[in-house]
Amino acid sequence: MLYWVSFVKKxxxxxxxxxxxxxxxxxxxxxxGIVRMSGKNAIDIGNKIFKxxxxxxxxxxxNRKLTYGHIVNPKTQEVIDEVLIAFMKEPYTYxxxxxxxxxxxxxxxxxxxxxxxxxxNGARLAEPGEFTKRAFLNGRLDLAxxxxxxxxxxxxxxxxxxxxxxxxxxxLSVKIKKIRDMLLEMIAHIEVSIDFPxxxxxxxxxxxxEEMAVSVDxxxxxxxxxxxxxxxxxxxxxxxxxxxxxxxxxxxxxAILRENRAIVTNIPGxxxxxxxxxxxxxxxxxxxxxxxxxxxxxDVVEKIGVDRAKEMVDKADLIIAVFDASDHLSHxxxxxxxxxxxxxxxxxxNKSDLPKxxxxxYFREILPDKEIIITSIVSDIGIDELEKAxxxxxxxxxxxxxxxxxxxNVRHKNQLVKAKKNIEDGIEAIRAYMPLDCIEVDIRTCWExxxxxxxxxxxxxxxxxxxxxxxxxx
Ligand code: GDP
Numbered sequence: 001m002l003y004w005v006s007f008v009k010k011x012x013x014x015x016x017x018x019x020x021x022x023x024x025x026x027x028x029x030x031x032x033g034i035v036r037m038s039g040k041n042a043i044d045i046g047n048k049i050f051k052x053x054x055x056x057x058x059x060x061x062x063n064r065k066l067t068y069g070h071i072v073n074p075k076t077q078e079v080i081d082e083v084l085i086a087f088m089k090e091p092y093t094y095x096x097x098x099x100x101x102x103x104x105x106x107x108x109x110x111x112x113x114x115x116x117x118x119x120x121n122g123a124r125l126a127e128p129g130e131f132t133k134r135a136f137l138n139g140r141l142d143l144a145x146x147x148x149x150x151x152x153x154x155x156x157x158x159x160x161x162x163x164x165x166x167x168x169x170x171x172l173s174v175k176i177k178k179i180r181d182m183l184l185e186m187i188a189h190i191e192v193s194i195d196f197p198x199x200x201x202x203x204x205x206x207x208x209x210e211e212m213a214v215s216v217d218x219x220x221x222x223x224x225x226x227x228x229x230x231x232x233x234x235x236x237x238x239x240x241x242x243x244x245x246x247x248x249x250x251x252x253x254x255a256i257l258r259e260n261r262a263i264v265t266n267i268p269g270x271x272x273x274x275x276x277x278x279x280x281x282x283x284x285x286x287x288x289x290x291x292x293x294x295x296x297x298x299d300v301v302e303k304i305g306v307d308r309a310k311e312m313v314d315k316a317d318l319i320i321a322v323f324d325a326s327d328h329l330s331h332x333x334x335x336x337x338x339x340x341x342x343x344x345x346x347x348x349x350n351k352s353d354l355p356k357x358x359x360x361x362y363f364r365e366i367l368p369d370k371e372i373i374i375t376s377i378v379s380d381i382g383i384d385e386l387e388k389a390x391x392x393x394x395x396x397x398x399x400x401x402x403x404x405x406x407x408x409n410v411r412h413k414n415q416l417v418k419a420k421k422n423i424e425d426g427i428e429a430i431r432a433y434m435p436l437d438c439i440e441v442d443i444r445t446c447w448e449x450x451x452x453x454x455x456x457x458x459x460x461x462x463x464x465x466x467x468x469x470x471x472x473x474x
Contacts, residue, residue: 037123
């Protein structure tokens with residue numbers, strides 16, 4: 001059974017003039033760990049705690065080159081670790097500030113001790129996403145690019161990775177800028193017509209305005225049409241496998257897991273650690289949460305309660321409904337048929353290796369718009385077809401990597417929806433020959449709403465919320 005859990009860390013970002021530090025690598029046994037600092041005192045702090053083999057002071061070391069030495073507690077002279085250290089002078093750094101990166105031994109102790117020492121010597125612990133927030137505030141990345149950073153880190157399949165990379169490289173930002181430039185041109189024409197009505201400047205016609213507004217509307221629509229697929233690429237496809245006990249749900253899950261690479265991520269910090277499993281079906285991440293618990297029970301509804309099961313079904317992007325074709329349909333089967341009638345669902349008629357007790361034509365009759373697949377999960381029949389059906393459903397058969405900008409982020413989608421409403425109001429006003437200054441209001445609001453995607457016009461509290469979703473050290 002698969003459902004979706006969101007996880008947002010709370011916290012607002014503090015003063016930009018502080019020097020910040022964090023462990024940037026994942027905690028756990030590893031070859032190396034990286035602690036990094038950013039801010040005006042980064043190099044001074046690094047200097048206090050670093051003793052080089054060849055260079056006495058970090059200041060003698062070369063910019064952007066690794067230097068060998070030890071991290072030493074300046075008060076006690078205790079040697080903490082043998083490291084490589086690099087400093088990078090502003091402005092050519094990730095944050096556009098002075099940065100220091102310390103490459104120490106992996107594991108938990110070394111990175112923690114080094115971080116503590118850095119904090120003792122004048123830095124403060126970075127908030128989640130604060131390095132990237134500084135990169136944004138200092139103009140290195142726009143907001144869409146900054147959000148791509150976190151998508152890139154969290155990407156579960158090659159395809160979602162590629163989409164994030166495209167966004168990080170500015171793919172989405174370029175599209176948004178193009179649309180905003182069209183709007184700006186409209187605003188400029190309108191203002192000239194309003195401010196200098198008597199001058200000999202050619203006035204913008206309502207026809208021309210309409211033409212421009214309609215093409216803006218089309219561009220926004222094009223981006224919006226990618227949002228459903230984008231969300232799935234980013235967050236995974238929330239899939240629920242429905243079926244009465246013993247129809248073969250666990251067998252199905254195991255078959256899918258066996259055939260496809262599963263990526264397991266741990267989400268600490270929630271009331272109990274949640275294990276998420278993503279299965280990669282040709283680039284579509286299928287999201288599987290807490291399968292261990294689900295696999296241990298035959299009857300999910302009994303275990304988690306009817307309400308919870310209903311909630312899972314309501315949140316699902318896809319339901320895989322499994323029926324036992326070797327058994328007569330029971331009232332539970334009929335209930336499931338009702339549930340899936342108006343939802344995105346694929347029907348599996350399983351145990352086709354055994355003598356049939358009902359005919360698939362019955363299902364084709366009552367569920368005419370649903371894909372119906374005859375399977376024998378134990379003999380590995382029909383699984384390929386199921387995967388093909390999932391792909392067709394969400395990509396309309398396209399399997400090639402999409403290089404174009406795709407909307408993967410709910411915030412971006414919401415802004416586009418607002419902008420679309422604005423431009424449509426504008427088109428209506430133009431068609432009604434409303435005064436130019438009234439039309440301008442819609443055009444300008446549209447321009448501003450799109451600006452919130454790239455971060456050109458965006459409020460501080462929204463920024464805090466966006467960056468608080470990042471991990472610490474990024
Ligand atoms: P669940 O309760 O829906 O999770 O069902 P399980 O996956 O645990 O399967 C119940 C039983 O049906 C197990 O003994 C499976 O081996 C068996 N089973 C699952 N799929 C098939 C199938 O396609 N054909 C046959 N003959 N048995 C199956």
